[in-house]
Amino acid sequence: MSVDTGSRSDPSAGLPEDARQWTAKLRNSATGKLPPGRLLPDRQPAYVASWIYVFGVLTVSALLLVIATGCVLALKGPAWWHVSSAGLFVNSLHLWSVEAFFFFMVIHLWGKFFMAAWRGRRRLTWVTGVVAFLVSVGAAFTGYLSQQNFDSQWISTQAKDGINATGAGAFFNVLNFGQMLMWHIVLLPMVVALLAVVHVLLVRTRGVVPPFAAPPGRQDGMARTGGSEPSVEGDRA
C-alpha cells in the first residue's frame, strides 16, 4: 500500500514534467502576466493622485448595480414594474444606475484620453474601453426598447429608420420586443461584462500610465536614455 508522505505541500501544483500540458501553460502564462501582487497591488506609483482616477472604479461600481438591479427585475419578469410599486422602485434603481454608469464612464473615458492613457503598450486597454462604451450604448438602447411603454414605442419607431438604413434592420428588428429583450438581458450585458473584465485585467497587467515625461534635465523618476529607446512599461512587477 502506498503512503502519502506529504512531501508535496500542494499536490495540484505542476511538476516540471507537466509543463507541456495546456493547463500548466495557461496557468504559467496567467500567473506570469498577472501575479497576485500585480492583480491586487497594495501600492501605486506616486503620480496616481488625482480625482480622475476615481471614475474608473465608480464606473465599475455603477455597472455592478446595473447588473444587480437588472437581475431583480428579471426575477419577476418584464411586466412586474408596471403594476407594482416595489417593481417601479427597482426599475428606478436600474434606470439611475445606468445614468450614473454612463456619467462616470464618459468622464473616465475623456480623462484617459487627455492622459493619453494608451501610451506604453496600453493601446488594447484603450480599445477595449471604447468598445465597452459602444456596447453599453447598445445595451442601454435595447433597455429603452424593452420598457413596454410609450418611450419604447416612440424610440423604436424612430430608431428603426436609422437601423434599417444601415441594413442591420434585416437582422436586428427594433420593433420586435422579444428580440430586443433578449439582446438587453442576455447578449449585450454578457459582452459588456466580459469587456469590463478584460479591460480591468489589462489595466492591472499594464499598470497605470505614467505622466508625460518632464523636460530633459528634470528628475521625474522615469528612466529615459536619450532620444531612442524601446517602449517600456511603467508598472512594478
Next chain:
Amino acid sequence: MSEPRGSHGRVRRRRFNPDRDVAEWHGRYVPFDLVKEFVIALVAVAILVTVLAVVFSSPDDHPVTVRSWSNGDPAGFAQTAITELDGTSGSATYGPPYNTNGTAQSIGFFSPAKWLGVHVPIDSAQDFVIGPLQTLPDRAVLAAVSLYNSSSAAQQAKWTAAYEKAVAKATFGNGRLRIPAGDYGPVPTMMNALVSMARSGALDGALLSSRQFYGSDYTKPLLFIADGTFLSNIAQSQHLAGDQWGMMNETGNFPGQAWLWLYTMWYQVPPMKTSSNADLQVWAIMMLLTLGLALVPFIPGLRSIPRWVGLYKLIWRRHYRQLAATDSSATGAGP
C-alpha cells in the same frame, strides 16, 4: 520585455515617441488600498442611486394601442387605415427590410439595406386591413372584402382614392364614420368594420405577428400606429420629435439617453436635416467618428492632441509640482 526584431534577428530600437511610448517609472510607490477604494465607491454609488430613485422615480407613460388611438381619433385612424389599404402609407412605401415598394437609403452606390433586401415582410393592405377583417364573423364584411379582392387593381384604386379624399372630411358619431356620399364600392363597409374592430381592441390582437399562442413581436401594430399622427402628436407634446432631439429624450424631465447627443445632433444640421438619406449619412458619420475614437492610439496627430492640449498638467499637477520643487531645491543646493 521583448523588443522588436528586424528581418535578420537584430534588435530594432525605434525612436521614442511621447504619444506612444512611456519611460519606466523608477520613482516612489505609495500605499493604495484598492479593495477599500472599491468598497467605498460601491457604497457611495449605491447611496447616490437610491436617493435619485426615491426622489425622481422613473417614467412609465402608458403605451398607445390601436384601441386608444381609434377611440381618441377615429377619423384619424380611418385616414391612416385607407392609406394602408391603397398602399400609400409610410409602411406600404418603406422599402427594405419590409417590402420592395420604396427606395432604400444610399450614399452613392453604397446602399446596404437594398443589398440585404426584404427580411421582415410587410404587406400593409393584407396585414393591417384585409387580413384582420377576414377574421370577423360578419357576412357583410366578408362579402365586402371578397368584392374588394376580386375587383381589378384599377377599380380598387378608384374606390380607395375617392374614399381617401372623402375620409379627410370624416366625422364620427354613433359608432360610425360619416363621410360625404360617393362611389366607394365596398370600402366604407370595410373601413367601418375596421374602426369598430380597432375601437373594441380586437385589432390589437389581430395585428400581433405571431402565428402561435405566445407572441412577442410587435412589428405590425407599431408600424401601423407609427403611420398615423396620434403617436407623433403625443411625442411632439412630450418634446420627443426628431427636430426636438427626440431620440435621446424620454417622457417627462428625465435625462434619457444623453450619451446619444452627438448622434442626434447630426439630424439637426444640414445637409442631414433635409436629406432623404439622412439616416444612412448620420450612421456613416458616427461609424467613422467611432472608428477614429477606438483607433486614436494608432493615428499620428490625433494621438498627440492630449499632449498639445495640456490638460494632463492639471491631472498630474502634484507630480509636476513635486518635480518643480525638486528642481528648485537641486538648483539651490548647487555650487
